[in-house]
Amino acid sequence: MSVIMDRTLLARLAVLERTIPKNHYNPLLTYLAMELHPDGLAFIGSGGDVDLEVRFTLPTGEKPRRLLVPAQPFFQLVRNLPEDQVRLDFGEELSLSSGSFNTRLSLASDEGYPDLYFPSPDPEPSDIYPLQTQLPPEELVEALTHARYAASNEEYRAIFQGVQLEFSEGGLRSIASDGYRLALYDLPTSQPFTRKAVIPATSVDEIVKVLKGTSTDRVLIALGQGVLGLAAKHEGGAVRMAVRLMKGEFPDYDRVIPKNFPSRVVFHAGSFLKALQRVSVLSDRLNHRVDLVIEADRIILSAEGDYGKGEEEISAELYGEPLALMYNSRHLRDALAFIPEEAQLLLSGVNTPTLVMRNPEDRYQAVVVPLRGS
């Protein structure tokens, strides 16, 4: 029996192309797995850290079995079909037909392909995923992206290469830090369990891409031993993920977040960022230093390096004492990038951490440590 799929269904497979590695020490992982059921068809990829499944409710009339298709040619062909529909026939080979175009793709045996475990899209705790909750996908995306930029790229403190999700009665917090800066986002929705889970930052990027492509209003989040599962229904099917978690959790970071602020300065984030971009062109390329002189009604930004010196001022309102500080310009840029209009720096001192936020009620808070005076 054959299955007819149209472009809208095939478009949903695009997320899999990013998940399936082009090269892997287990060459089977460079294949796209297809699971046939009498009344459904699932496309599956595993990147090692992230497994992803896109499932369709489609009568196939086939006995349950799993086929492995070479992923790269499959996706290349699917992107370039001459007609809106493609017919799939499952035999010794996978045959794809569309208009006058016919192709037969060779299949590989699935012996050695890992068994993957995804949560059900409906909340029903299982042995593998005992803890479950649901959220609007855009809220989970907000929480993940507001923290993810602060994750570390360095190997030596591996846990900081992840984003920590903290589920509790009080809500869901996401947090990341590289030791020099920190970003967190507090989602107030109460959660039915208390647990911390650290997701590798690169897997966070994949989750965000998949969630942004869903049209559903709820995503299921499921936690198991060393694994985070996600599932979202879509018209005629579902998309599901299983994401390997990092071992361990963040050290106590609360003491890094300053609580007392002799000075607070309010300004337009967009104007500040544009001035920062110009001024920091001349920053030293090693420490990206930018100097801020904060006065009653303005902030003067300046930077100096091998090629010269740049300076610009923007208007601001200072509450407290004037002061002068130095920052890594990239840390300021990243921390302010999520704030479209009014922003504030809450200054605990010239050598102690600065808090960046929209206002005290903001779900998002960033901590940036000033550079030490020379």
Next chain:
Amino acid sequence: MSVIMDRTLLARLAVLERTIPKNHYNPLLTYLAMELHPDGLAFIGSGGDVDLEVRFTLPTGEKPRRLLVPAQPFFQLVRNLPEDQVRLDFGEELSLSSGSFNTRLSLASDEGYPDLYFPSPDPEPSDIYPLQTQLPPEELVEALTHARYAASNEEYRAIFQGVQLEFSEGGLRSIASDGYRLALYDLPTSQPFTRKAVIPATSVDEIVKVLKGTSTDRVLIALGQGVLGLAAKHEGGAVRMAVRLMKGEFPDYDRVIPKNFPSRVVFHAGSFLKALQRVSVLSDRLNHRVDLVIEADRIILSAEGDYGKGEEEISAELYGEPLALMYNSRHLRDALAFIPEEAQLLLSGVNTPTLVMRNPEDRYQAVVVPLRGS
């Protein structure tokens, strides 16, 4: 004295950013040179193979002198100005001011910076550029791009890494070949001198980018010893290039171009290219082989490789005997890419070169050598 420049003028400098190398064994070449004259200001970059000047008629009141400014920060700043205008002051440093943004860029001594020779935009033969002609820039672009793709990337026959321009009474021909294929374009405009000049393909790319950015209706082409000069006026100034030529000229290529064709097949180039793209997904990755079976009213394209086999047919009109050939699919793709609608293959045999063109009056001709039967 200071000079005020606005965004429209600054936008013309973008071409220089591509010419000036980010790294070079002569670090002075990573600088932007500025030539001051009492009534003009020129911005100059040299990439070693290509020198480029963008000149403005602007009263500066300055004595003639040359300044070197670090190119990367200069362009970064110019792209991100807060206002539409920028004021340039030339002193010990170059000062740029725009709105509340002020910067001072350090200058380097121009000792060791090469002397560059550009042709005048008005045709006036000089010692350095004794041969001169003029063309609409879009015609020169057409001639260069239709040949350039066929140039070789391989070191072993260096001359084939260039595009040869052939100036003669009969017109201007551009030609390139990598030994497996050949492309040429004949511009019928009679030229006032007879000369062949081989331009490195990478310099051809720079010329095309610069010419596409000009708004003039004539570009001056000037030939000298080992150098091709170009000059085009624009409102309030001019852009000029000096391009190093390759030594030598192409071996006689005319014998490669077939003259007798037992078969000729006419088809829609766009349909062929789309089918070719699909079918060649499955081609062997080493030789990119695609098989064509040419019949009275259709062409059947097919390819087979490790992952499977693909096949598609398109409608066509054959004049002559049916035949079956093999090609490198990339050679066919490149040769047909310039032909939007009706195309033809003129077939001299299954193991001898094929001519690709729109029609016998076409300015563009490509030669593709079929793969040998196995």
